[in-house]
Amino acid sequence: MIQHIENPVVEVHDLMVSYGQNPVLWNVDLSLPAGSLVGILGPNGAGKSTLIKAIMGLVEANSGYSKLFDQELNQVRNKVSYVPQRESVDWDFPASALDIVMMGTYHHLGLLKRPGKKEKELAMDCLDKVNMKNFAGRQISELSGGQQQRVFIARALAQQAELYFMDEPFAGVDMSTEKALIELFREMTAEGKTVIVVHHDIYSAGKYFDWLIMLNMHLVASGPTAEVLTEELLTKTYGGKLSTLADLGEIIKKSGFNPLKD
Amino acid sequence: MSFDQNAFIIILTGSMIAISCGLLGAFLMLRKMAMTGDAISHAVLPGIVIAFLISGSRHGLTMVIGAGLVGLIATACIEYLTQKVKLQSDASIGITFTSLFAIGIILITFLANQIDLDQDCVLYGEIAYVPIDLWITKAGTIMGPRTTYLAVINLVLAIAFVSLFYKELKLSTFDPEFAATIGLSTAGVNYGLMGMVSYTTVSSFEAVGAILVVALLVVPPATAFLWTKNLKKLLTVTAILGVLISFLGYYLAYLLNSSIAGAMASVAGVFFFVSVTLNRHQIPRIKSKMRRLREEMA
Numbered sequence: 001m002i003q004h005i006e007n008p009v010v011e012v013h014d015l016m017v018s019y020g021q022n023p024v025l026w027n028v029d030l031s032l033p034a035g036s037l038v039g040i041l042g043p044n045g046a047g048k049s050t051l052i053k054a055i056m057g058l059v060e061a062n063s064g065y066s067k068l069f070d071q072e073l074n075q076v077r078n079k080v081s082y083v084p085q086r087e088s089v090d091w092d093f094p095a096s097a098l099d100i101v102m103m104g105t106y107h108h109l110g111l112l113k114r115p116g117k118k119e120k121e122l123a124m125d126c127l128d129k130v131n132m133k134n135f136a137g138r139q140i141s142e143l144s145g146g147q148q149q150r151v152f153i154a155r156a157l158a159q160q161a162e163l164y165f166m167d168e169p170f171a172g173v174d175m176s177t178e179k180a181l182i183e184l185f186r187e188m189t190a191e192g193k194t195v196i197v198v199h200h201d202i203y204s205a206g207k208y209f210d211w212l213i214m215l216n217m218h219l220v221a222s223g224p225t226a227e228v229l230t231e232e233l234l235t236k237t238y239g240g241k242l243s244t245l246a247d248l249g250e251i252i253k254k255s256g257f258n259p260l261k262d
Numbered sequence: 263m264s265f266d267q268n269a270f271i272i273i274l275t276g277s278m279i280a281i282s283c284g285l286l287g288a289f290l291m292l293r294k295m296a297m298t299g300d301a302i303s304h305a306v307l308p309g310i311v312i313a314f315l316i317s318g319s320r321h322g323l324t325m326v327i328g329a330g331l332v333g334l335i336a337t338a339c340i341e342y343l344t345q346k347v348k349l350q351s352d353a354s355i356g357i358t359f360t361s362l363f364a365i366g367i368i369l370i371t372f373l374a375n376q377i378d379l380d381q382d383c384v385l386y387g388e389i390a391y392v393p394i395d396l397w398i399t400k401a402g403t404i405m406g407p408r409t410t411y412l413a414v415i416n417l418v419l420a421i422a423f424v425s426l427f428y429k430e431l432k433l434s435t436f437d438p439e440f441a442a443t444i445g446l447s448t449a450g451v452n453y454g455l456m457g458m459v460s461y462t463t464v465s466s467f468e469a470v471g472a473i474l475v476v477a478l479l480v481v482p483p484a485t486a487f488l489w490t491k492n493l494k495k496l497l498t499v500t501a502i503l504g505v506l507i508s509f510l511g512y513y514l515a516y517l518l519n520s521s522i523a524g525a526m527a528s529v530a531g532v533f534f535f536v537s538v539t540l541n542r543h544q545i546p547r548i549k550s551k552m553r554r555l556r557e558e559m560a
């Protein structure tokens with residue numbers, strides 16, 4: 001079930017990505033509506049991160065292309081924000097939470113210019129939005145996983161973008177914070193921004209998202225949550241008889257035999 | 263124990279070299295590329311030899327450019343082996359630097375009769391000769407110790423590089439993927455840093471040698487990292503350590519009648535191990551005491 005729409009904010013066309021000899025994404029073809037909260041679902045190794053990285057130009061696509069705001073990425077970098085998985089950086093880096101959030105203001109500054117008072121105020125506001133203002137001066141190595149995650153989200157907010165890609169922003173975050181973050185994303189989409197989130201829990205996915213993408217090396221579904229959150233599509237995503245792309249045993253092992261378990 | 267003009271010149275030159283190396287080395291360390299610095303400092307050897315053959319002089323721009331180029335080639339080679347050939351990064355570094363270093367050694371050995379380039383000098387340097395190696399203009403005016411001038415230029419360029427591109431270095435070191443998504447050329451920053459490391463190595467090899475330059479690239483930032491988790495303070499502590507290392511290294515060498523560069527490296531090592539030992543219990547305690555004091559004052 002892949003639903004295409006008119007005037008999409010994100011358009012991915014026949015995308016294929018592989019690492020060396022191993023294909024990871026096949027023929028991904030989707031379009032997403034502006035102003036929506038989008039969830040990306042799929043088991044570990046399904047290529048969720050790879051899809052986002054390919055859209056953000058961090059991994060090279062073998063074929064296909066993607067467009068944001070109907071333009072090339074390079075034309076719209078100022079309007080797009082990316083939150084990597086928390087484990088992708090070394091949190092022993094000598095910096096405070098505020099230092100990291102300030103990094104979100106860099107692209108508006110351009111080369112050689114230094115962040116000033118205005119940038120600092122913006123960064124503090126963003127820390128406040130994720131309830132981390134009291135930790136502004138804390139060394140990032142001394143933050144908990146969930147707090148580090150919130151620092152990353154605050155950095156994204158400081159980019160003041162229109163379109164957000166977040167790779168597992170709820171990993172290591174407690175339930176009440178997760179709810180508060182969803183609330184925040186809802187406010188953002190109400191303002192017309194688009195927030196795309198890699199998510200793990202299919203039970204809450206139904207409540208959180210307007211639109212769902214289900215991925216397992218190929219695109220299983222992309223459409224309004226109410227229409228695509230079906231047992232059939234979930235089974236197709238997390239287990240069951242997948243196409244011949246990969247070793248079936250591998251897939252079963254990855255999905256842990258339980259189609260509803262990640 | 264003496265403090266004369268020569269001692270001053272040597273300590274000053276050593277300090278400036280140590281600060282230049284430390285500032286750049288701090289970023290290498292944070293990028294987990296300390297060994298790349300090591301690799302580059304060895305790999306520039308053939309560049310030094312070839313440039314020497316072309317220009318016939320150990321001094322001058324040819325040398326800096328020749329070695330700088332080889333440094334960039336080494337960087338490109340390491341990048342290629344890791345990114346395209348998918349070799350592990352430590353293997354790529356090992357292959358690159360041993361190959362280039364070997365070429366350099368072979369060149370020196372083969373051409374030993376033709377050129378006045380002493381292997382020991384290239385490898386270990388001799389900072390003790392700095393005061394007598396004078397820069398004399400064509401008109402015959404004595405301008406002062408040549409290596410000291412080189413160290414001043416090096417220091418100015420290193421500080422300019424780090425402060426002008428501070429934000430870019432910081433971001434691309436902490437989170438290169440994020441940096442790339444905002445359109446920052448992370449490869450550009452990487453080559454810039456490696457270019458500066460190559461240049462610094464060449465500029466200082468006569469004083470401290472191609473090998474001991476590594477000690478100054480790696481050890482002061484690693485020591486400073488045990489004391490602070492703030493990038494600006496890390497750079498400051500690194501610089502201060504550079505001066506202390508040069509000062510104490512000079513007098514240690516004086517006492518032991520040994521090589522100054524070697525003594526400097528030993529002092530650096532002692533600082534590091536003292537910090538490691540202290541770090542177990544004392545540093546957190548000292549730091550929390552200082553924090554409490556600050557909070558009380560605020």
Ligand SMILES: Nc1ncnc2c1ncn2[C@@H]1O[C@H](COP(=O)(O)OP(=O)(O)O)[C@@H](O)[C@H]1O
Pocket residue numbers: 019024042043044045046047048049050051
């Ligand atoms: N840099 C890489 N090099 C090689 N294989 C990779 C790399 N990154 C991811 N992969 C592989 O690609 C597949 C998809 O990975 P990823 O996109 O991270 O999945 P997900 O985010 O859905 O868990 C996995 O099998 C993973 O092992």
Ligand SMILES: [Mg+2]
Pocket residue numbers: 048049050085167
């Ligand atoms: Mg992932």
